[in-house]
Amino acid sequence: MPSDPASLVVRPATIDDVDTLHRFSVDLATYEDEPDAVGSTPQTLARDGFGENPQFGALIAEREGKAVGFALYTFNYSVWTAARGLFIEDIWVVPEERRGGVARALMQGLARECEAKGYKRIDLNVLDWNPARGFYERLGYRWIRNWLPYRLSGEALAALARPSSKDS
Numbered sequence: 600m601p602s603d604p605a606s607l608v609v610r611p612a613t614i615d616d617v618d619t620l621h622r623f624s625v626d627l628a629t630y631e632d633e634p635d636a637v638g639s640t641p642q643t644l645a646r647d648g649f650g651e652n653p654q655f656g657a658l659i660a661e662r663e664g665k666a667v668g669f670a671l672y673t674f675n676y677s678v679w680t681a682a683r684g685l686f687i688e689d690i691w692v693v694p695e696e697r698r699g700g701v702a703r704a705l706m707q708g709l710a711r712e713c714e715a716k717g718y719k720r721i722d723l724n725v726l727d728w729n730p731a732r733g734f735y736e737r738l739g740y741r742w743i744r745n746w747l748p749y750r751l752s753g754e755a756l757a758a759l760a761r762p763s764s765k766d767s
């Protein structure tokens with residue numbers, strides 16, 4: 600089991616990390632039984648994360664110069680808190696480095712970003728079977744039992760956008 604916390608570095612991802620971000624995103628989707636779900640490519644990650652108006656941010660954890668984990672997040676805003684928050688899209692640690700404090704260090708990096716910038720919340724979704732739930736709860740995350748995620752996408756989204764007889 601990995602152990603030396605001193606050899607662990609957490610840093611913001613740069614455009615040079617897009618291959619790593621893509622590889623880890625596919626690894627996570629595969630772990631979540633959705634191996635074909637990642638529509639991003641290294642090119643779209645470069646465009647959307649590291650251009651003029653970044654749509655996401657990411658932290659990379661490295662041990663001795665080798666990437667061993669990442670956290671990728673987007674931004675949201677709440678009128679309840681009157682502040683931005685972070686939404687964690689992906690967090691992943693390579694299997695051989697698990698239980699060595701890598702993900703805690705990534706989460707600590709995100710918490711520090713929130714403290715520094717006045718962001719009030721970190722949200723995420725987790726599959727009901729995923730043992731990562733124990734990790735989140737260990738860090739103080741709480742399952743919001745009375746809120747259910749809903750999504751509009753694909754044909755349902757296009758259908759709602761189409762003109763209808765109720766428009767006039």
Ligand SMILES: CC(C)(COP(=O)(O)OP(=O)(O)OC[C@H]1O[C@@H](n2cnc3c(N)ncnc32)[C@H](O)[C@@H]1OP(=O)(O)O)[C@@H](O)C(=O)NCCC(=O)NCCS
Pocket residue numbers: 627630690691692693696697698699700701702703704724725726729730731732733734735737738
């Ligand atoms: C979940 C995951 C990111 C945790 O990474 P990790 O580097 O092993 O976590 P850490 O070693 O930093 O653990 C931090 C704390 O959480 C605890 N923890 C870690 N995984 C846990 C689990 N599955 N169940 C309960 N507690 C857990 C650790 O014991 C540690 O507690 P401590 O600080 O009191 O010793 C990692 O297991 C992983 O990549 N899983 C596959 C991908 C995944 O499920 N991602 C989340 C998608 S929603």
